[in-house]
Amino acid sequence: MADKIDVIVVGLGNAAICAALSATEQGARVLMLEKAPIEERGGNSLFTAGGFRFVHDGLDDLRHDILNDLSAAEAEQIILPTLPAQTYLDDLMRVTEHNSDETLAGLLVGRSRDTMRWMRHNGVRFIPMFGRQSYKLNGKHHFYGGVNIEAVGGGWGLVDQLLKAAERQKIEIRYATRLVRLLQDRRGAVTGVTVKGPDGYADIDAKAVVLACGGFEANPEMRTRYLGPGWELCRVRGTRHNTGDGIKAALDIGAQPFGGWSTCHAVAWDISAPPFGDRTVLDNFQKHSYPIGIVVNLNGERFVDEGADFRNHTYAKYGREIMKQPQRAAVQIFDAKTIDMVRDEYRIRQVTKAQADTIEGLAQQLDIDPEGLARTVTAFNAACQPGDYNPAILDGKGTKGITPPKSNWALPIDRPPYTGFVVTCGITFTFGGLRINEHGGVLDVTDAPIPGLYAAGELVGGIFYGNYLGGAGLMSGAVFGRLSGHSAGQHARS
Numbered sequence: 432m433a434d435k436i437d438v439i440v441v442g443l444g445n446a447a448i449c450a451a452l453s454a455t456e457q458g459a460r461v462l463m464l465e466k467a468p469i470e471e472r473g474g475n476s477l478f479t480a481g482g483f484r485f486v487h488d489g490l491d492d493l494r495h496d497i498l499n500d501l502s503a504a505e506a507e508q509i510i511l512p513t514l515p516a517q518t519y520l521d522d523l524m525r526v527t528e529h530n531s532d533e534t535l536a537g538l539l540v541g542r543s544r545d546t547m548r549w550m551r552h553n554g555v556r557f558i559p560m561f562g563r564q565s566y567k568l569n570g571k572h573h574f575y576g577g578v579n580i581e582a583v584g585g586g587w588g589l590v591d592q593l594l595k596a597a598e599r600q601k602i603e604i605r606y607a608t609r610l611v612r613l614l615q616d617r618r619g620a621v622t623g624v625t626v627k628g629p630d631g632y633a634d635i636d637a638k639a640v641v642l643a644c645g646g647f648e649a650n651p652e653m654r655t656r657y658l659g660p661g662w663e664l665c666r667v668r669g670t671r672h673n674t675g676d677g678i679k680a681a682l683d684i685g686a687q688p689f690g691g692w693s694t695c696h697a698v699a700w701d702i703s704a705p706p707f708g709d710r711t712v713l714d715n716f717q718k719h720s721y722p723i724g725i726v727v728n729l730n731g732e733r734f735v736d737e738g739a740d741f742r743n744h745t746y747a748k749y750g751r752e753i754m755k756q757p758q759r760a761a762v763q764i765f766d767a768k769t770i771d772m773v774r775d776e777y778r779i780r781q782v783t784k785a786q787a788d789t790i791e792g793l794a795q796q797l798d799i800d801p802e803g804l805a806r807t808v809t810a811f812n813a814a815c816q817p818g819d820y821n822p823a824i825l826d827g828k829g830t831k832g833i834t835p836p837k838s839n840w841a842l843p844i845d846r847p848p849y850t851g852f853v854v855t856c857g858i859t860f861t862f863g864g865l866r867i868n869e870h871g872g873v874l875d876v877t878d879a880p881i882p883g884l885y886a887a888g889e890l891v892g893g894i895f896y897g898n899y900l901g902g903a904g905l906m907s908g909a910v911f912g913r914l915s916g917h918s919a920g921q922h923a924r925s
């Protein structure tokens with residue numbers, strides 16, 4: 432059996448399943464290896480909202496081939512800005528301080544639309560992200576921030592629909608089977624893998640291997656080594672299985688490390704959340720409405736510009752700022768003017784919050800220094816400038832004379848009751864990984880491709896540095912999964 436496998440795909444998240452489907456299209460016989468038992472399958476992809484960022488020309492364009500299920504009545508309610516390729520690229524370069532690798536960034540953006548069409552063709556259905564990426568103004572849903580379309584059923588739905596496609600292609604999956612090391616011949620070509628499964632260690636031969644088994648976010652030793660002191664203490668938002676195994680196995684045979692090794696995607700995450708993702712609560716421990724409130728530490732001091740940009744452009748770097756605060760904690764505060772506008776994740780039962788009629792009362796309930804908080808709120812309120820408030824655009828209604836400023840959406844915190852949500856840092860995924868070429872092939876330390884080795888998803892380095900664009904993670908996994916699967920399939924058949 433094992434000697435007839437063309438392509439081994441390591442992992443069972445979005446990137447891996449896209450790679451497996453794509454390799455199958457090339458006529459390859461594919462085996463997928465999932466470290467998790469079946470009941471924990473799906474990687475981080477399963478925990479997502481299923482939101483994708485891709486190039487499009489607006490709603491009419493999308494209704495042709497991505498949002499085929501949308502009714503005319505629903506379409507009537509939607510105001511959806513276009514996402515031109517240049518805007519996507521410019522935003523990616525801006526948030527990564529122009530560190531994103533130009534070739535990889537160009538592939539991500541340039542192939543995003545066609546890859547969405549390909550996923551739709553493979554049975555994944557999509558809808559607009561009404562709940563999280565639009566504000567209702569004058570009876571219409573105004574979408575903003577560039578990630579506006581999600582898979583039906585979110586991340587769980589995405590993985591389910593992709594797995595159904597894999598089932599249709601009769602792709603074999605082995606659960607509870609983890610990659611231990613890569614096998615090579617004397618030329619250096621990858622010839623298979625050693626795995627540890629329910630029956631112990633085994634070698635499996637293949638003509639090509641695609642690594643799509645995530646970053647090292649769930650590995651406290653690697654987090655601390657690469658992200659820095661204290662990172663063993665953050666919460667992990669998703670799967671406990673992404674412990675850097677694929678990255679390590681590839682580095683062990685001379686693959687080239689690449690990308691933002693000391694940075695990661697990390698967000699504001701409920702302080703009472705468990706150490707790893709919860710498959711019922713999913714991403715609802717996140718708290719992403721800070722742009723319409725203020726954020727303070729336990730001294731009562733603000734420490735970020737909550738309105739620097741759309742949430743989609745700041746949320747992934749603000750978790751790291753929370754890590755630097757006393758007790759790795761922060762409190763997001765809203766007053767009666769904005770509390771009804773917070774995202775759905777604030778209304779779950781498992782939420783750490785308090786409400787009070789005075790700022791001092793709120794501080795006491797949440798163990799914030801009351802004098803510090805009162806001082807901060809008084810100064811913040813006095814600094815809010817007049818202007819037209821509009822949370823769906825960068826409204827420029829900022830503060831003047833305080834540090835840090837709030838650059839948009841600055842409304843005074845002055846109408847009781849006041850509600851505070853206590854958060855800590857939740858890591859999503861790491862940015863450092865392997866270097867791939869334009870075919871998805873893994874490069875070695877001399878820049879030469881390692882024959883038979885491909886990679887996709889979180890473990891590819893060089894796309895994100897320091898910050899990230901919402902919806903680009905799944906898109907990257909799909910684009911590079913499809914690309915590396917295609918290349919691996921061709922390599923195996925050649």
Ligand SMILES: Cc1cc2nc3c(=O)[nH]c(=O)nc-3n(C[C@H](O)[C@H](O)[C@H](O)COP(=O)(O)OP(=O)(O)OC[C@H]3O[C@@H](n4cnc5c(N)ncnc54)[C@H](O)[C@@H]3O)c2cc1C
Nearest residue numbers: 442443444446466474475476610644669888889902904905
């Ligand atoms: C809570 C949360 C919400 C998110 N929301 C979004 C969103 O809406 N939009 C977006 O674009 N991105 C989102 N992301 C980021 C997104 O999850 C990732 O960018 C993307 O899913 C990564 O896909 P992947 O296939 O590379 O990794 P994963 O989906 O994590 O898959 C990795 C797979 O590898 C397996 N594995 C690990 N080690 C081994 C081994 N040794 N052997 C075999 N298998 C192994 C794992 O079990 C898993 O199946 C979110 C992430 C989280 C955690």
